[in-house]
Amino acid sequence: MKFDVSYVRRQFPALERTIDGRPVAYFDSPGGTQVPRLVIDAVADYLVNHNSNTHGYFAASVETDQMLADARDALADLLGASWDEVAFGANTTTLNFLLAHSLARDLSEGDEVIVTEIDHEANRGPWISLQDRGIVVREVPVDLATCTLDWAAFERLVNERTRIVAASWASNAVGTINDVGRVVELARSVGALTVIDAVHYALHGVIDVAALGCDFLLCSAYKFFAPHVGVLYARREAAEVVQPLRLRTQMHEAPFKFETGTLNHEGIAGAAAAVEFIADMGRHHLRRVTADPVLRARLEGLDGRRRRIVAGLVAAEAHERPLARRLINGLREIPGVTVYGPPKGHARTPTVAFTVGDLRPEEVCRSLGRQGLFLWDGHFYAIRLIERLGLLDRGGLVRAGLAPYTTADEVERLLEGVRRLAGDG
Numbered sequence: 219m220k221f222d223v224s225y226v227r228r229q230f231p232a233l234e235r236t237i238d239g240r241p242v243a244y245f246d247s248p249g250g251t252q253v254p255r256l257v258i259d260a261v262a263d264y265l266v267n268h269n270s271n272t273h274g275y276f277a278a279s280v281e282t283d284q285m286l287a288d289a290r291d292a293l294a295d296l297l298g299a300s301w302d303e304v305a306f307g308a309n310t311t312t313l314n315f316l317l318a319h320s321l322a323r324d325l326s327e328g329d330e331v332i333v334t335e336i337d338h339e340a341n342r343g344p345w346i347s348l349q350d351r352g353i354v355v356r357e358v359p360v361d362l363a364t365c366t367l368d369w370a371a372f373e374r375l376v377n378e379r380t381r382i383v384a385a386s387w388a389s390n391a392v393g394t395i396n397d398v399g400r401v402v403e404l405a406r407s408v409g410a411l412t413v414i415d416a417v418h419y420a421l422h423g424v425i426d427v428a429a430l431g432c433d434f435l436l437c438s439a440y441k442f443f444a445p446h447v448g449v450l451y452a453r454r455e456a457a458e459v460v461q462p463l464r465l466r467t468q469m470h471e472a473p474f475k476f477e478t479g480t481l482n483h484e485g486i487a488g489a490a491a492a493v494e495f496i497a498d499m500g501r502h503h504l505r506r507v508t509a510d511p512v513l514r515a516r517l518e519g520l521d522g523r524r525r526r527i528v529a530g531l532v533a534a535e536a537h538e539r540p541l542a543r544r545l546i547n548g549l550r551e552i553p554g555v556t557v558y559g560p561p562k563g564h565a566r567t568p569t570v571a572f573t574v575g576d577l578r579p580e581e582v583c584r585s586l587g588r589q590g591l592f593l594w595d596g597h598f599y600a601i602r603l604i605e606r607l608g609l610l611d612r613g614g615l616v617r618a619g620l621a622p623y624t625t626a627d628e629v630e631r632l633l634e635g636v637r638r639l640a641g642d643g
């Protein structure tokens with residue numbers, strides 16, 4: 219499938235930026251993507267024309283209520299959920315702390331929660347903090363050679379006392395996609411709830427919470443073209459039994475019961491527009507997607523905006539996959555470069571982590587940054603994984619994240635930059 223990357227790039231004003239006359243290549247998307255004009259305009263439109271608090275009897279307030287309802291519909295379409303299962307919050311970390319301490323009200327001393335070593339701290343810390351209440355937290359180890367979960371250990375850890383299993387769909391550090399279907403199955407086998415961190419995955423793959431059957435799922439809109447807003451999916455039946463920490467003035471029904479205080483309305487308007495942007499990418503590529511039998515199969519049974527969203531995501535995936543392969547292979551050919559991540563053939567996102575000889579990752583990123591190549595270094599809050607890989611003291615990893623706006627030329631520029639740093643070019 220031929221992806222129209224020029225069409226996509228034209229939507230992003232930030233891509234026009236230059237550093238010393240050279241265009242900036244943004245490889246920082248796992249930390250947050252750039253934002254298309256549609257989203258910028260939606261934020262501005264909200265602030266200019268509709269800015270208000272909720273539940274009033276004047277136009278701006280009524281419009282704000284409508285905007286929030288429309289945004290829930292949009293995010294529900296992105297996740298395969300219904301509107302009343304979508305709550306907004308400051309970010310994933312804050313929503314997950316609220317969720318953890320709310321669910322903990324129904325836990326007893328000695329009950330167990332499972333987290334994984336590959337997860338971002340946002341899906342570890344909130345659960346680990348329950349140890350103070352006598353909850354036992356167990357950790358699924360990571361297989362360090364392959365940067366994948368140790369499934370045999372996972373199976374051993376799940377037992378009759380397991381109440382919650384918290385795991386990520388994809389690693390924001392090394393790109394490993396975890397088999398979340400298997401996570402849900404394992405949790406269900408003992409009647410435990412599942413909390414899936416889809417923050418990194420959301421930009422790169424189709425989410426269908428109904429098909430997955432998870433109880434809770436978190437994502438952050440700023441990782442898929444929107445402003446800084448967190449999103450919590452809470453399955454209707456699972457949400458019913460949670461008593462979130464909340465004010466007496468707060469609505470008691472889901473999804474509102476998960477939302478504390480006044481929300482980031484302009485950010486949410488932007489999040490809804492980001493979903494429209496993904497759907498527009500799908501509309502633009504629909505004919506090409508349906509011409510490919512494998513991709514067409516992904517759209518089966520879908521209609522309306524959900525169909526366009528899925529088309530947009532699978533088109534982007536088809537664009538990013540060969541670029542990631544080229545980047546990984548090119549890096550592997552450079553003497554002194556070590557690539558960290560799942561083995562060939564394992565499901566992954568186009569997020570590629572590596573080190574360059576003895577250079578500290580921050581030195582690598584500073585040097586690449588001067589050439590207009592924007593990459594993150596460090597532990598990316600996936601600190602347990604980086605610690606287990608023995609890389610914490612040496613500054614973690616360099617991380618190149620591809621996005622739908624990444625071009626093959628940018629990948630070659632990055633490879634050239636790394637080659638020069640490694641003294642091989």
Ligand SMILES: Cc1ncc(COP(=O)(O)O)c(C=O)c1O
Pocket residue numbers: 248249308309310311312338340341386388389390415416417418437438447448598599
């Ligand atoms: C996989 C993953 N989970 C959770 C988070 C935390 O998200 P937030 O910054 O919205 O709290 C991030 C942010 O980088 C992430 O990449």
